[in-house]
Amino acid sequence: AEDGIRDLRMSRGLGDVYKRQVSTQSTGRTHFTATISSPTSPPAKTRRMEPDDEQSTVAQTASSTPTAAASLTADTFDLAEYASGYSGHARVLKCMFVAKNNDSLASEAVDLLKSELQRGINTGFYQRELPTLAADIDVPHKPDSSWVTAADKTAAQRYESLDARLGAAKANLNKVAVRGAYFALGDYYVARGEFQSAVKNYMRCRDDCKDAASQLALYLRVVRAYMLGGQLVQAAGYAHRAERIADAMPRDDARASLLAAVQGVGAMQQRDYRKAARLLSNVRMPAADHASASTATAVDADADDADADADADDKAAAAGATAPLDAGEAEAARTTAVSDGAYLPDGVTGGDVALYAALSALAALDRADVRRRLLESEPFGGVLACHAGLRELLDDFASSRYASLFARLGRLAPRLAIDALVAPLAVDLDTRIRRRALVQYFSPYSVVDLPRMAAAFACELDALEAELAVLIADDQIEARIDSYNKRLYARQVDERADMYRAVLAAGDAYVRNMHELLLKLNLKKNDLSVRLPAVERERSGKGGGGGGGGGGADGNRDRDRPPLAMLDRRDKRERRK
Numbered sequence: 001a002e003d004g005i006r007d008l009r010m011s012r013g014l015g016d017v018y019k020r021q022v023s024t025q026s027t028g029r030t031h032f033t034a035t036i037s038s039p040t041s042p043p044a045k046t047r048r049m050e051p052d053d054e055q056s057t058v059a060q061t062a063s064s065t066p067t068a069a070a071s072l073t074a075d076t077f078d079l080a081e082y083a084s085g086y087s088g089h090a091r092v093l094k095c096m097f098v099a100k101n102n103d104s105l106a107s108e109a110v111d112l113l114k115s116e117l118q119r120g121i122n123t124g125f126y127q128r129e130l131p132t133l134a135a136d137i138d139v140p141h142k143p144d145s146s147w148v149t150a151a152d153k154t155a156a157q158r159y160e161s162l163d164a165r166l167g168a169a170k171a172n173l174n175k176v177a178v179r180g181a182y183f184a185l186g187d188y189y190v191a192r193g194e195f196q197s198a199v200k201n202y203m204r205c206r207d208d209c210k211d212a213a214s215q216l217a218l219y220l221r222v223v224r225a226y227m228l229g230g231q232l233v234q235a236a237g238y239a240h241r242a243e244r245i246a247d248a249m250p251r252d253d254a255r256a257s258l259l260a261a262v263q264g265v266g267a268m269q270q271r272d273y274r275k276a277a278r279l280l281s282n283v284r285m286p287a288a289d290h291a292s293a294s295t296a297t298a299v300d301a302d303a304d305d306a307d308a309d310a311d312a313d314d315k316a317a318a319a320g321a322t323a324p325l326d327a328g329e330a331e332a333a334r335t336t337a338v339s340d341g342a343y344l345p346d347g348v349t350g351g352d353v354a355l356y357a358a359l360s361a362l363a364a365l366d367r368a369d370v371r372r373r374l375l376e377s378e379p380f381g382g383v384l385a386c387h388a389g390l391r392e393l394l395d396d397f398a399s400s401r402y403a404s405l406f407a408r409l410g411r412l413a414p415r416l417a418i419d420a421l422v423a424p425l426a427v428d429l430d431t432r433i434r435r436r437a438l439v440q441y442f443s444p445y446s447v448v449d450l451p452r453m454a455a456a457f458a459c460e461l462d463a464l465e466a467e468l469a470v471l472i473a474d475d476q477i478e479a480r481i482d483s484y485n486k487r488l489y490a491r492q493v494d495e496r497a498d499m500y501r502a503v504l505a506a507g508d509a510y511v512r513n514m515h516e517l518l519l520k521l522n523l524k525k526n527d528l529s530v531r532l533p534a535v536e537r538e539r540s541g542k543g544g545g546g547g548g549g550g551g552g553a554d555g556n557r558d559r560d561r562p563p564l565a566m567l568d569r570r571d572k573r574e575r576r577k
Helices: 079-084 089-101 106-117 123-137 145-171 175-192 195-204 212-228 232-246 253-269 273-280 288-322 329-335 350-364 367-375 378-384 390-398 402-416 423-442 450-457 461-473 495-525 534-541 551-560 563-576
Strands: 447-449 479-482 487-490
Touching (some): 089 123, 145 175, 195 212, 253 273, 350 367, 367 378, 378 390, 390 402, 402 423, 423 450, 423 461, 450 461, 450 487, 461 479
Antiparallel strands (some): 479 487
């Protein structure tokens, strides 16, 4: 390389670093993506890749740190406690993901999944997904046909009662009762695990939701169905609609927190980490006494919902069969309830929000925003307390303790491997966090000693140079690498000279425009214009030849007119022909 500038090809000038192929090598640093893949998968093979590849700096060899290479086991991770933070179908999905991605916890996860399914009426999932899962992970499974029969019978009775209730409401032309019946049918399909059917039933009463309260109640139910069905982006879209409607209503902290959490999770799935961090930082947790009470009862809440709703629907159907349904205060209040006091949506816990917000902030926000939105925010402090170690992780980033930051991320890797939202994003998050840390470290300096920088990041010097080359090629760092002296030099930009060049260019453009304008005015003043050839002028003077009695007179009048007027009149005559 010329002048000591690191480049595998011939240098094209001092300080220029061009895209080239580099061989992957062991970095010796901690990545929190080290255990995202299945424990049984073979190690990644070394290959050649482009440094501007989005995943190049992360897809090198796995970390040699024991904490990052470890995987969750039954001895080190309490799966039952982890699953207790969720309920209903959300717990089923969490256990299913753990069973697929962690062999050590697969058997326990399947047992928890079975017990949760048998507390509801979702027999379709039990008969369709559970046998396939057990066969894939080689876990014994014996179907409980008696429970399936009993659950299907209960569901059929409940559906008949709801259908009778809907028919009675339509017969009496009671819009409030019709809305309540469709809401109940949607809740029934949610309990059965048929979330698209639930959304269809919710949306059928959209024309009957005229006021803001009923519209908000509708959208909140649709959001819940999409969240449980795993369609986070659609849930975020309806949460945005609900938020716009809620702006005209009295503020509700619980509702605002729930909608912010839904939109933040949807933005994170779309890899819009800046938006996700800002939305998730607005999530709040209830007071300590209320939180402890709600936590104690949240686990069993959904299990009782199906039976309670079925009993209520039976009573409503019986009442509707014997007496006309009226728009009573109780019915109207139930179908326009805009919040049940929940601060978080189904399938998301306070620890999840803290984790998602921290990772998104590290990947997209600068140190000032991290401190202001997460670390120093008193309302968000309650959310951070739900996940141990995240405050220290954010403080390491804000205080530029990068070796400690990536060590903590490495220890967090096994936990991320069992999260259905974070696991597919882990490589991208690690790339963004590390690049942001490198840019943040270099930004205050004009010259950086590479060995000292490598010590700050606890990585090898050659690996650091390769990462910096990627950032320079992507124009994220304006610098050049001196490989001989092991230094990184910032490219000095002469702002004063750039300003003078811009001013001179603007002056030249102004003078050129003024000359053009003066020339145009002088041409008009001296009646200088492009005239027609003599043949064309004679033809126009004779009135176009055979045009009738007034042709010659028109030609004489044209000669008395200014040349521009003659041209205009000729154009009009040609258009008339």
